[in-house]
Amino acid sequence: MQRAADLFRAGSKVVGVVPTMGYFHEGHLSLVRLAKQRSDVVITTIFVNPTQFAPHEDFSRYPRDLERDARLAESAGSDILFVPSVEEMYEVPYQTYVEVGGLTSVLEGKARPDHFRGVTTVVAKIFNITKPHVAVFGQKDAQQAAVIRQMTKDMNFDLKIIIAPIVREADGLAMSSRNVYLSPDERKQSVALSASLRRAEAMIAAGERRSLVITGEVMQMIGAQPSAMIDYVSISQNSTLEEVSELRSGMTVLVSLAVRFGPTRLIDNTVVEVR
Ligand code: AMP
Numbered sequence: 001m002q003r004a005a006d007l008f009r010a011g012s013k014v015v016g017v018v019p020t021m022g023y024f025h026e027g028h029l030s031l032v033r034l035a036k037q038r039s040d041v042v043i044t045t046i047f048v049n050p051t052q053f054a055p056h057e058d059f060s061r062y063p064r065d066l067e068r069d070a071r072l073a074e075s076a077g078s079d080i081l082f083v084p085s086v087e088e089m090y091e092v093p094y095q096t097y098v099e100v101g102g103l104t105s106v107l108e109g110k111a112r113p114d115h116f117r118g119v120t121t122v123v124a125k126i127f128n129i130t131k132p133h134v135a136v137f138g139q140k141d142a143q144q145a146a147v148i149r150q151m152t153k154d155m156n157f158d159l160k161i162i163i164a165p166i167v168r169e170a171d172g173l174a175m176s177s178r179n180v181y182l183s184p185d186e187r188k189q190s191v192a193l194s195a196s197l198r199r200a201e202a203m204i205a206a207g208e209r210r211s212l213v214i215t216g217e218v219m220q221m222i223g224a225q226p227s228a229m230i231d232y233v234s235i236s237q238n239s240t241l242e243e244v245s246e247l248r249s250g251m252t253v254l255v256s257l258a259v260r261f262g263p264t265r266l267i268d269n270t271v272v273e274v275r
Helices: 001-012 026-038 064-073 115-130 137-154 177-179 185-191 191-205 211-223
Strands: 015-020 041-046 080-084 134-138 160-164 230-236 252-263 266-275
Touching: 001 115, 001 211, 001 230, 015 026, 015 115, 026 041, 026 064, 026 134, 026 160, 026 191, 026 230, 041 064, 041 115, 041 134, 080 115, 134 177, 137 160, 137 191, 137 266, 177 266, 191 230, 191 252, 191 266, 211 230, 211 252
Parallel strands: 015 041, 015 134, 041 080, 134 160
Antiparallel strands: 230 252, 252 266
16 A cells, blocks of 8 residues: 555545544445545555444444445445445554544543544554545544544654545434444434524524523423433633633634434534634
């Protein structure tokens, strides 16, 4: 892969990379299409990265379907599929990690310690292997996007990060490879996540400025679902991810949440400009 990447670079091709864990849905494919618009050669990577999963999480049962993914990636414009093995990526004895500070201590980082260290380590490795000019990530993982931007800047990676909007099912549920874990009943209840975010947007547009009132309403809507267990509902500054208690005009805030349905943990978010 590294040699291929060198050849593309030498041939003055603009290289775009889309790092993923596979089991593609329209969200992933939208990233591939965007990468294709911004580059000549698109490398899509599929790697279920063990270092970003905690021992109790779903690493071993994470859904996988490489044949289907290969077909879909190609149809969306991907030129090369890079599917390394765990042994290749973490050759024993593996000893080096990339860790971003501040931004990783809140939200997902609080709920999943070590998660972002795994993400930034593997993304840094993918950048070094594929040598892209452009890398595309999804707003679905808002904090991940912020953390990767920070790492790219701090580590002087010479590439542009592009963040693609969240792709949703017709009823509003943010697409995720993990949605397949939901039972039919949980799937129905899960609509409350996006519905509550739309409600938060409406409250802010109508002039509500107290974060607790907004998050309280979101929690009530989600809490009304019998199987939902809320991890967090948060309103933070979009740029720093610092919690905001009182919204002010001109702020851009990230309303984000994580909710468990049994063993399935879903996240969603919306970015709102406060008028
Ligand atoms: P994953 O395979 O879940 O690690 O996701 C790979 C990339 O796809 C990440 O940059 C995600 O943020 C992005 N992604 C996942 N779901 C969506 C979605 N519904 N809409 C847009 N991007 C997404």
